[in-house]
Amino acid sequence: MTITRTAPVTSIAARAALIAIDDMVPCFQPVVSLKSDAVVGIEALARWPTVEGVDPAEVFALARIRGVVSDIDFACRTAAVKEARSANLTDGLALYLNYEPSGITDRARTEAHLDALECEGDVVLEITERGLDGDKESVRSMVDSARRRGFSIALDDVGSNAGTLAALSFVEPDIVKLDASILRRPYSFRSARVMSSVRRYIASSGAVILAEGIESERDRARAIRLGATLGQGWLFGAASTGADVRTRFS
Numbered sequence: 001m002t003i004t005r006t007a008p009v010t011s012i013a014a015r016a017a018l019i020a021i022d023d024m025v026p027c028f029q030p031v032v033s034l035k036s037d038a039v040v041g042i043e044a045l046a047r048w049p050t051v052e053g054v055d056p057a058e059v060f061a062l063a064r065i066r067g068v069v070s071d072i073d074f075a076c077r078t079a080a081v082k083e084a085r086s087a088n089l090t091d092g093l094a095l096y097l098n099y100e101p102s103g104i105t106d107r108a109r110t111e112a113h114l115d116a117l118e119c120e121g122d123v124v125l126e127i128t129e130r131g132l133d134g135d136k137e138s139v140r141s142m143v144d145s146a147r148r149r150g151f152s153i154a155l156d157d158v159g160s161n162a163g164t165l166a167a168l169s170f171v172e173p174d175i176v177k178l179d180a181s182i183l184r185r186p187y188s189f190r191s192a193r194v195m196s197s198v199r200r201y202i203a204s205s206g207a208v209i210l211a212e213g214i215e216s217e218r219d220r221a222r223a224i225r226l227g228a229t230l231g232q233g234w235l236f237g238a239a240s241t242g243a244d245v246r247t248r249f250s
């Protein structure tokens, strides 16, 4: 029997969301200091409230297939900065913005885009794990440009695949965002291998660990045992609109 590879099936909702890109609403999830419990930052996440049942990850997967991921990625960050500013969130909270490396192609466009992301508060660019095995020079060049503007660099979902561990050495992040799967199974062989690489990197760089997916007090205790000083997850609140975040944390 011959098995034919077909394109991934994408839901109607993802297709609708991609068409309705202008209906994208940036939401913000708190980043918390595990020592003080204080909210120290917010991660911007794209949401489509007008499209029922849409999974943002699927929208990005579809954008990748259609070759428009960098357009979507750039638009999401620009909208997030605009919304964070208008809701008065950039003053005092670090703004975490996801950045997909496979979208880094046009250097002049990237420079202009980074200029547009500068705002009153601290900006953290989260280099997402997708596309890290691509053009390392372009990623490195973008990271250097971002640092020149005073932005911090995070590496997202570290431990989700081997590429994220390899990327520690060329991205040199200030913040290592530990994938939620490590927190779920901290004693597995895979988690031990990930933590060994992460600890080696932390010891040589002075970077900090942010644990993703903290849903309970048990998760929080685990995250602290793994060496995390920052955390994110349902325990501290889901993503909500800029206005909601302002109300909750003012």
Ligand SMILES: [Ca+2]
Binding pocket: 043, 098, 126, 156
């Ligand atoms: Ca992220």
